[in-house]
Amino acid sequence: MTVLRTSSSPHIHGPNSVPKLMFTVLACLLPALLAHGWFFGAGIAVHLTLACATALGCEALMLSLRDKSRMLFLTDGSALVSATLLCFAIPPLAPWWLTVIGVSFAIVVAKHLYGGLGHNPFNPAMVGYVLLLISFPREMTAWLTPATHSALHYDFGATLDLIFNAGITGVDAVTMASPLDHLRMELSRTHSMVEILNNGELYGRLGGTGWEWVNAMALLGGLLLLWRKIIHWHIPVAMLLALLISAGFFHLLDPGRYSDPMLHLFSGATMLGAFFIATDPVSAATTNRGRLYYGAGIGIITYIIRTWGGYPDGVAFAVLLMNMAAPTLDHFTQPRAFGHGERD
Amino acid sequence: MAEYLLILVSTVLVNNFVLVKFLGLCPFMGVSRKLETAIGMAFATTFVLTLSSICSYLVNHFILVPLDITYLRTISFILVIAVVVQFTEMVVHKTSPLLYQVLGIFLPLITTNCAVLGVALLNVQQELDFFSSALYGFGAAVGFSLVLILFAAMREHIVAADVPLAFRGPAIALITAGLMSMAFMGFSGLVRG
Known part of the structure; x- marks a missing residue:
């Protein structure tokens, strides 16, 4: 039997x-x-x-x-x-x-x-x-x-x-001060962007000296995470794009006062934040559409705090603020259940 | 135009009435258990706050100051707020009986929401003009609504979490509010003064 x-x-x-x-x-x-x-x-x-x-x-x-x-x-x-x-x-x-x-x-x-x-x-x-x-x-x-x-x-x-x-x-x-902090202080003393960037040895080709390498390595690690399917692409891509677009917009508006978008992407905690911090599966949004809004929110708030705020880097605050918003985003971006209508 | 934008950014984010000025904590803790009620409360409070800051401006400007009885300001503002709240209650009762049921005691309690009186008094203190006062009230209400709704959604998640027994309920809610307040400090410096 x-x-x-x-x-x-x-x-x-x-x-x-x-x-x-x-x-x-x-x-x-x-x-x-x-x-x-x-x-x-x-x-x-x-x-x-x-x-x-x-x-x-x-x-x-x-x-x-x-x-x-x-x-x-x-x-x-x-x-x-x-x-x-x-x-x-x-x-x-x-x-x-x-x-x-x-x-x-x-x-x-x-x-x-x-x-x-x-x-x-x-x-x-x-x-x-x-x-x-x-x-x-x-x-x-x-x-x-x-x-x-x-x-x-x-x-x-x-x-x-x-x-x-x-x-x-x-x-x-x-x-x-760290490069981002230094940049903010000098800008408030009405030095123009070119003056500051030429002056110090704080700045490298893309971001702050040293910091650009840390960011590049974090980007590499992040790509590994994506390849291993540990994280989804939505949050990092949305965050980096939002930061790039907002920084690019203001840079084009007035290059003397707003720094190069590359400086934002490769300074401070940008890459680390995009791939390792914002993608924390517990505190981030969990629906795909929610993830896009969540990432974009972090990018925009990071740019706002870095440019007009009182703290050297905005990534940490942006992540916490969007952590607060994640349950609400999840609530309003529930995907349509299979077999049910467009609305309700 | 820039001045009005600054008022909005200042009241919604930088000087958020709940998380930075710590006003209006009672409805913030009391009505944030469910997202639906929080949204209803947010709309009701927005309506009341905007209307009461307009009314209190008119009362202050056209009654109290000309008659030189500004020492009656606080009590007359309380009266104005009570009237506006009563009016709101009637509107909600007629338009959405369900929401009226859900909000229950908290609707008349908007009267005692210290943020409402706070906005009216701060408007006078800062000598804002008519439109700025209305905007200040509206911004304060939007800031209040924003954090109330976010907080309610967070609390719905926290209820399902494995929180240590001693921290269940209001304790963990207050800790969460504290951490939210910390996050909001990131906005400081956006608007000077």
């Missing part, structure tokens, strides 16, 4: 799992991370270690407080992705507590108070970054000039010393 085995659907299982997804994302982040470390020195490695340790620690604490399986969630890699993304936004010689505060706020408040992975309405890394930027604007905008142009090279020991012992005063002498 043959036994007929029956099981309930689904009968075909996908090979993907959360850990596999998260570690693919981390692998795709690697080129950008290496470029970031190359240009900004050993401080990046120190902060990355610190961030990952804090993230895992907070995750373990919250999981044990909430009586959840610790092994399952600690090894899924989602906390590591948040920590790594946040690391890109922290200046290399920033004091150690900056990373600890940012990461623990991201993991505890933005992720676990909402129920952990899969429930958070806001992108945890961006919540952590925005908290730091609002609370410690001085520490968060003290960027190092990229190593290739800086006369000051720090070895590992000196970096450690600066991060753990020196207050902000010790670091002040060698730091300066």
Whole structure:
């Protein structure tokens, strides 16, 4: 007698799992991370270690407080992705507590108070970054000039010393604003765009020196993500197009006051935001049409905040603002169910 | 024209009444459990806010100032707002009994929405002219409606989330409102002053 085995659907299982997804994302982040470390020195490695340790620690604490399986969630890699993304936004010689505060706020408040992975309405890394930027604007905008142009090279020991012992005063002498920040300040002093771009060694061919490479590498990693089908094309394409069109429009209107669209695409967190942050499957919109609006919204708000706002980069705020709008977008862009009429 | 655009950007985004000035929090928390009611409340409040800022401007300009009784401003504005709300309630009752049912107690409670009185008083304080006052009221209402609707949709999702027991309900809603307020700080600096 043959036994007929029956099981309930689904009968075909996908090979993907959360850990596999998260570690693919981390692998795709690697080129950008290496470029970031190359240009900004050993401080990046120190902060990355610190961030990952804090993230895992907070995750373990919250999981044990909430009586959840610790092994399952600690090894899924989602906390590591948040920590790594946040690391890109922290200046290399920033004091150690900056990373600890940012990461623990991201993991505890933005992720676990909402129920952990899969429930958070806001992108945890961006919540952590925005908290730091609002609370410690001085520490968060003290960027190092990229190593290739800086006369000051720090070895590992000196970096450690600066991060753990020196207050902000010790670091002040060698730091300066990031390219986008610098551009904004100079423009408000009514310098014309050409003057600024020719003046500093802060600017490279496309964007800020160093930053353009980090962005190019993030673009490469993003294309890998697309190829691996981890993310959909809708959000990055809509975001980059919206940024390109709005920057291009104002640049054509007055090239002296509004910067080149390329500078916007290859500076700050643009590429990282487009491929790695905005595409967070939990906090982004989930319908295809919603994704297009969501991405375009991020692009436009990023441009508005960068150009007229008071903060150096708009990507983080834009992502949080569109995170807020994502449930509404989903609600109003529900696709038509098969077999039902055009309306209702 | 640019001046009017600035008023709108300022009231809707930069100085959002709920998330930046923290006015009108009661309906923001109270009517945001369902998206449908939030949308109804948003329209009702927009109507009331715009109308009451126009009426309070007229009352202030043509009654209080000429008679030199500006010390009665607050109480007379409250009266004006109550009248406008009553009028709105009658309109909603006649045009959409269903919405009237759904909004329930919150409709008359627009009277006590501090954003409404806040807008009327701020209009006088900033010495805006007639059209600017109306626009200021309208912008404040649009800003209120925007965050109320977004917040309601978010709360519908959060209800389904695995929130720790101690944070269910209003606690997580207030944390969400705080994070939204943080996100809105990104707009600061768009309009000076």
